[in-house]
Amino acid sequence: MNGSKIVLFTGFLGSGKTSLLLRCARNLAEIKKSSAIIVNEVGEIGIDNLQMKKMGYTVWEIFGGCICCTLSVSLEDTLTQLMTNYELDYILVEPSGAADPSAIYPALSHSGFSKENIRNVMILDPTRIEMFEAVLEPYLAASVPLADFAVINKIDVATAVEIKKTERVIKQYHQDLPTVQIDVKQLLNEQIQKIIGG
């Protein structure tokens, strides 16, 4: 079977998934790990395909068709193609930030990835934590428990109160979830190692 590890970058729209994914991808390239990136096409920061190609990456964009299906149906197809044609250490996946990520697990397991080979890194944007709690509570309740690791980002702009609140929210839904606090622009290699896992 395949020895690839999937790292999911989950979190609500605009939380910082792409920014962190790109930093991790760069780091993996530096340490000569082979990886591929699968992103959901929509997003404030697009992925610069050309730049990624120079780094040795191919970026697969997955498209959803129906206006309302935020879940991309082609994830599994893409994974199958990747695994047939490449030897990969990591597959970095950014699912849509508009829907509960639980829906992508069946696709992952159907393509042969067991829970041990999947790492769900959930990014929580502390500057919007109050809105998340008030408006998107079911989203938090569904997605935080699925995470294997939490990242509180934007600490360069968030207040101490917001960061505290975010920690509390994470605890509320997932008692022992390991967490780091980052400013994505000042990310250290050790932090990246922790985020991606062993």
Added chain:
Amino acid sequence: MMKTNPIFDERLKKVQAVINHENEHVLACFMGQAVPPTYSDITLAKYMSDTEVGLKYYIDFVNRINDIAPVDCINFAYPGAHQAALSLIWWSKVKMPGEELGENDIWQVDEKKLIQDGDYELIIKEGSAAVMNRILPQIIDMKKIEQFFEYHAKDEMIAQQYTDAGYPVLNSGLICPPFETLCGGRSMTAFFMDCYKKPDLIKEAQDVMLEEQLKMIASRPDRDYVIGEWIGGWRGASGLVSPKIWDNLVWPYMYKLALALIERGITPILHLDQNWDRDLERFLELPANKCIINTDGMTDLRKARKVLDNHVAFMGDVPSQMLTVSTPDEVKDYIRRLLDDIGAKGVILAAGCDAPTGSKFDNLVAIHEVAQEY
């Protein structure tokens, strides 16, 4: 008046029976507006842009399934002038195959913050047209909006073609709750922040929009071929938004729109994407035997059956992913397990949400084949 035929009449009776929970057998409904080109000698771009040709390919494709196992009804007709329809209900740019996208790439919503600060107030003061008319030219060639109205002026003639082919079409219109329209036009991130910061303002704007919709529904001319109309819910899913938002900004609007359709003798088909488990009880507020809920595999239909019993009909819910990657046996197995648990009363089998372009032909057929067992 429509000219009917025995096959159509019989199927229409079955559809009415299923809505009333008087059906003996399950129904199998075709859903997959974008699939025909995958299995035909036409690009998706041509299929979408040339409505006459597209419609023909669509019906041919349904016939191909029907030749193997009966297609009792169709969820949505051929998506003629689809880009305009989507732009009108969702106030978002839709990239199209053969235009911004490759010839066979499925259309894609490109959501931007087009509703500006002050626009909720503008809607309240002047009505939604004041905002929509500013947004539309930014997202679509206005000629296409004209073409949309020209296309739909021929609806009765088009409906006749489905009738002649023997297929009742369940949905003949799109009704978008104001919550979804505003979410699309404002972009999801900004809209949810607005829901947090100024829910009362949003509510006031939504009330104006709802009033406009209710008037429109009440004053439309009768169309005898119409069975039902789509009322969409995706950003407003119970699995996504908090009870306070749902109770206040989502449900009351879906509910009133549904009642307005029923008033006109039209069956509301509530298209529920993602998970609606938390609020299933609320669907009991709708009159019995008048509505269909169309779920996508994320809402638990076993729970829905317990909570709603025979109050609303169910349409769904083969997960769209299954159609692309599973085998026909897996699809059948999924359906058998579902029907063994919830029974066939008031159940219409269909692809959850929509069948993706990459759906395997045999998987689509499997839905109609397994239906014959129940």
